[in-house]
Amino acid sequence: MKKITILCPAFNEEAGIQAFLSILDSTLAPLAENYLFHIAILNDGSTDKTASAVSNYEASNFTITLCNFTRNFGKEAAIYAGLERYQSDAYIVMDTDLQHPPSLIPQMLDYWAQGFKVVESVKSARGKESWIYKLFSTAFYRGLSLLSSLELENHSDYKLLDNEVAEHIKKLPEKQRFFRGLVEWLGFPSVKIPFVVPEREGDSSSWSTLGLFKYSIHNIVSFTSAPLHLVTLIGFLMLIISIIIGSVSLYQWVIGVAVTGFTTVILLLLFIGSILMISLGLIGLYLAKIYDEIKSRPTYLVQDEINYPMKKKNQEE
Ligand code: UDP
Numbered sequence: 001m002k003k004i005t006i007l008c009p010a011f012n013e014e015a016g017i018q019a020f021l022s023i024l025d026s027t028l029a030p031l032a033e034n035y036l037f038h039i040a041i042l043n044d045g046s047t048d049k050t051a052s053a054v055s056n057y058e059a060s061n062f063t064i065t066l067c068n069f070t071r072n073f074g075k076e077a078a079i080y081a082g083l084e085r086y087q088s089d090a091y092i093v094m095d096t097d098l099q100h101p102p103s104l105i106p107q108m109l110d111y112w113a114q115g116f117k118v119v120e121s122v123k124s125a126r127g128k129e130s131w132i133y134k135l136f137s138t139a140f141y142r143g144l145s146l147l148s149s150l151e152l153e154n155h156s157d158y159k160l161l162d163n164e165v166a167e168h169i170k171k172l173p174e175k176q177r178f179f180r181g182l183v184e185w186l187g188f189p190s191v192k193i194p195f196v197v198p199e200r201e202g203d204s205s206s207w208s209t210l211g212l213f214k215y216s217i218h219n220i221v222s223f224t225s226a227p228l229h230l231v232t233l234i235g236f237l238m239l240i241i242s243i244i245i246g247s248v249s250l251y252q253w254v255i256g257v258a259v260t261g262f263t264t265v266i267l268l269l270l271f272i273g274s275i276l277m278i279s280l281g282l283i284g285l286y287l288a289k290i291y292d293e294i295k296s297r298p299t300y301l302v303q304d305e306i307n308y309p310m311k312k313k314n315q316e317e
Pocket residue numbers: 008009010011012013044072073074075078094095096097099204205206207
């Protein structure tokens with residue numbers, strides 16, 4: 001039987017995780033004749049009772065592994081940890097807040113059985129999101145596709161990966177990963193399943209606006225150096241403009257009508273100053289990225305790992 005590992009990053013999900021597990025359980029149960037399921041909850045340093053909610057969950061038909069990190073390392077690290085730690089024939093990565101409907105799993109497995117190594121779910125309608133979240137995510141995806149030709153709008157992390165694809169992802173040397181982007185970058189033929197994002201179970205999204213902004217910048221920087229080229233281009237344009245304005249001023253000085261436009265000088269100074277600052281900042285971003293990679297620190301640290309064997313409730317009854 002083929003082994004399927006369900007990788008579920010969880011950060012402060014105590015309110016919804018039991019509901020998630022029970023829906024997942026009943027979705028997987030009819031498929032258990034053909035597949036061996038393993039559910040891995042990657043508890044990403046939750047500060048609430050997520051861990052005990054998992055251990056108190058009684059009715060599972062499947063083995064559940066609870067992997068507790070020492071602190072919050074982020075969802076990307078959690079996904080990577082799951083791929084790295086659990087051997088499997090295929091992986092399904094999904095959120096634990098029921099925004100990734102388990103009902104897609106049978107279809108994902110069907111596609112996998114047909115030979116697709118990547119099955120992706122795409123958002124055909126987005127759930128309730130604040131306008132600022134929508135604005136950020138649209139700007140981010142448009143920017144990313146413009147600068148790095150990665151088309152990821154409406155993609156989600158809810159994916160099935162064949163072990164072969166997972167192996168490739170694990171072999172990539174970078175420490176800071178952007179799962180969605182990397183899967184796309186690998187370029188395996190994939191099939192897409194549309195889904196409507198339901199409302200979040202439990203508390204509101206764990207992303208803060210600032211966090212989302214940092215995540216966006218970080219992902220653009222790790223996927224393309226186009227902004228650096230852009231800066232060079234702007235520099236050249238500025239140089240051409242400066243030469244024109246310089247020649248004009250020089251000419252005015254020669255024919256004796258100089259000292260006009262104090263305002264122009266100030267404006268130019270400010271403009272050049274800001275362009276310089278932006279360019280320096282950008283270079284800094286890439287440097288920081290290199291620094292982070294060079295430090296080579298582990299992506300995540302595990303505090304403990306607990307296996308809850310399957311409790312065959314059907315047999316007990
Ligand atoms: N998550 C995580 N670590 C984090 C933040 C989130 O493991 O630092 C998990 C979270 O528990 C959920 C999934 O990643 O299962 C997606 O998070 P969330 O629902 O907050 O994000 P959104 O749905 O807004 O993208």
